[in-house]
Amino acid sequence: MTAVDVVVMAAGKGTRMKSRTPKVLHKVGGRPMIQHVMDTAAVLQARRVIVITGHGAEGVEQYLKGAAEGAGRAAPDFVRQEPQLGTGHAVQQVVPVLPDDGIALILNGDVPLIRPQTLQALVDKCGGTRLALLTVDMADPTGYGRIVRSGEAVQAIVEHKDASHAQRAIKEVYTGFMAVPARKLKDWLARLKNDNAQGEYYLTDIVGFAAADGTEVVAAKAGEQVEVDGVNSPLQLADLERAFQRRQAVALMEAGVRLADPARFDLRGTLECGQDVEIDVNCLFEGQVALGDGVRIGANCVIANARIAAGAVIHPFTHIDGEKAGVEVGEGALIGPFARLRPGAKLGQEVHIGNFVEVKNSTLAKGAKANHLAYLGDATVGERVNYGAGSITANYDGANKHRTVIEADVHVGSNCVLVAPVTVAAGGTVGAGSVINKSTEAGALSVARARQASIPNWARPKKK
Ligand code: UD1
Numbered sequence: 534m535t536a537v538d539v540v541v542m543a544a545g546k547g548t549r550m551k552s553r554t555p556k557v558l559h560k561v562g563g564r565p566m567i568q569h570v571m572d573t574a575a576v577l578q579a580r581r582v583i584v585i586t587g588h589g590a591e592g593v594e595q596y597l598k599g600a601a602e603g604a605g606r607a608a609p610d611f612v613r614q615e616p617q618l619g620t621g622h623a624v625q626q627v628v629p630v631l632p633d634d635g636i637a638l639i640l641n642g643d644v645p646l647i648r649p650q651t652l653q654a655l656v657d658k659c660g661g662t663r664l665a666l667l668t669v670d671m672a673d674p675t676g677y678g679r680i681v682r683s684g685e686a687v688q689a690i691v692e693h694k695d696a697s698h699a700q701r702a703i704k705e706v707y708t709g710f711m712a713v714p715a716r717k718l719k720d721w722l723a724r725l726k727n728d729n730a731q732g733e734y735y736l737t738d739i740v741g742f743a744a745a746d747g748t749e750v751v752a753a754k755a756g757e758q759v760e761v762d763g764v765n766s767p768l769q770l771a772d773l774e775r776a777f778q779r780r781q782a783v784a785l786m787e788a789g790v791r792l793a794d795p796a797r798f799d800l801r802g803t804l805e806c807g808q809d810v811e812i813d814v815n816c817l818f819e820g821q822v823a824l825g826d827g828v829r830i831g832a833n834c835v836i837a838n839a840r841i842a843a844g845a846v847i848h849p850f851t852h853i854d855g856e857k858a859g860v861e862v863g864e865g866a867l868i869g870p871f872a873r874l875r876p877g878a879k880l881g882q883e884v885h886i887g888n889f890v891e892v893k894n895s896t897l898a899k900g901a902k903a904n905h906l907a908y909l910g911d912a913t914v915g916e917r918v919n920y921g922a923g924s925i926t927a928n929y930d931g932a933n934k935h936r937t938v939i940e941a942d943v944h945v946g947s948n949c950v951l952v953a954p955v956t957v958a959a960g961g962t963v964g965a966g967s968v969i970n971k972s973t974e975a976g977a978l979s980v981a982r983a984r985q986a987s988i989p990n991w992a993r994p995k996k997k
Pocket residue numbers: 542543544545546585587614616617618619620621622623641642643676677678679690692706707708709734735736737763
């Protein structure tokens with residue numbers, strides 16, 4: 534087996550993106566396009582990955598170094614192409630760092646949806662001796678390099694701008710992916726000239742050299758068009774995003790997940806699902822999310838970095854973001870509609886969190902409920918606690934955060950302020966409208982508000 538060295542072309546400008554961000558760092562499914570390409574190279578177990586940078590080189594290199602470190606992988610090698618004189622010129626920059634004995638597999642940093650199996654088939658076609666091109670038939674091939682054959686044998690690639698009328702009628706085009714024996718590639722690259730319509734060094738000219746040298750040129754067809762679609766504009770980026778989301782949705786549905794509408798589903802990260810999970814329309818999942826058996830997610834939820842246990846129901850318009858600390862939702866819990874769970878929210882079995890309730894860095898034990906308009910921050914809440922509408926923990930004194938402990942079976946009335954640090958002991962009751970800044974005793978009723986005064990038969994002021 535010949536080793537595979539991946540070369541990623543990523544020097545282009547991406548003028549039509551009209552963005553300060555280098556094109557290959559624009560995201561598909563929450564990951565920069567070039568990261569998709571790197572992940573695909575990792576699946577292929579490439580010996581080396583060499584990235585050709587140019588426009589925005591520093592940003593791209595910095596991103597890739599950081600990402601490799603984060604994933605515990607070796608960073609790729611970088612070569613710079615400055616200025617950009619064509620795709621052949623780009624690959625010429627790689628020659629000094631590319632080993633002679635391998636297969637060079639050429640990928641594009643702005644073509645993110647190529648599948649590993651398609652590339653593996655291309656590498657197999659090359660087999661260390663042939664020049665293997667990935668091609669596709671296009672209804673409208675305008676702008677692409679045409680595959681010129683004589684009989685079955687590929688003779689050359691002719692760029693659109695250099696093609697004759699007859700050649701422009703060819704529908705089979707080069708996708709930008711090839712697998713080529715490195716030693717031969719280097720020899721051909723040294724022979725490139727730029728005497729063509731664009732005055733560029735065309736990588737595609739090596740096909741003519743190969744044919745002339747008697748090296749067999751073989752073509753493999755891409756599975757689906759989106760695999761080889763590149764991104765040049767925000768519209769093309771959005772189209773690939775939908776294609777990518779469709780792929781993920783189909784994979785989840787094949788595993789039994791019931792999506793109300795695969796066209797209204799977005800996953801920017803990983804989603805693990807148990808059996809009989811149902812997800813309604815317009816939900817967005819980010820980072821790492823796990824849903825247990827029978828979990829139901831209502832419409833219009835945003836859920837990031839969370840584990841939701843079996844049988845829990847997340848009602849519509851709920852926002853959950855565990856960031857680094859994560860969020861845990863216990864078995865059979867009912868969350869929302871319009872709930873907000875923030876980092877460190879750990880909810881036990883059958884906890885209920887209702888509308889306009891925010892929970893941050895707080896633990897709620899089995900059966901605790903906060904059903905309306907409330908805030909729990911830095912709190913430890915015992916079993917079966919009922920936390921009234923409009924109540925909040927005042928956890929921040931302007932400088933430091935403090936904890937509130939609400940022990941089992943406490944009933945906190947409506948519109949209370951629990952000024953931390955404070956403990957409401959087991960079985961206690963807090964009267965509505967109380968400001969509690971001293972810890973209470975187990976079983977006590979605590980009321981901390983002005984007494985009601987009523988003036989009988991009071992005459993309201995009259996307008997003069
Ligand atoms: C190239 C092919 C064409 C093929 C098409 C598929 C050549 C000469 N033509 O077209 O046959 O149908 O891709 O999309 O190769 N790049 C550099 N440095 C450069 C020029 C380009 O790194 O100097 C990179 C770009 O960032 C991009 C890739 O190479 O990732 C392809 O460049 P692009 O201009 O999109 O392709 P074409 O040359 O139009």
